[in-house]
Amino acid sequence: MKTGEPRKQHIQTEYLEQIRSIISQWIARNAYKNSLITITKCELSEYGGRITVYTSVFPEHGMTGALSMLTRHGADIAEYIQQQQRNRRKPFLTFRPDVSAYQQ
Numbered sequence: 001m002k003t004g005e006p007r008k009q010h011i012q013t014e015y016l017e018q019i020r021s022i023i024s025q026w027i028a029r030n031a032y033k034n035s036l037i038t039i040t041k042c043e044l045s046e047y048g049g050r051i052t053v054y055t056s057v058f059p060e061h062g063m064t065g066a067l068s069m070l071t072r073h074g075a076d077i078a079e080y081i082q083q084q085q086r087n088r089r090k091p092f093l094t095f096r097p098d099v100s101a102y103q104q
Helices: 005-030 060-072 074-085
Strands: 036-044 050-058 092-097
Touching (some): 050 060
16 A cells, blocks of 8 residues: 555545535435435546446435436536535536445
8 A cells, every 4th residue: 555545545535525415415405305315425536537426316216317317417516516615626427326225
């Protein structure tokens, strides 16, 4: 493991938690209330410009509509993230279902 690697991992984990929280705020303010959309985790691409956002939706049959809505508003969500973080660039967001949330 390289020197500084644990610190880098900690910073990345904190950053992704902030992103998860900011997206959750945007959903609470802007999404339709017919489904409960939860951001379960975020993953950063190797080069840091892309973030994959994993979601769970209740009821489950609302997943397609929720992912469609999030994808359609991806630019608005990225803009909101940039506003909340002030000095960061806008991320490119990809939304995916978190299949592990539905496994028993």
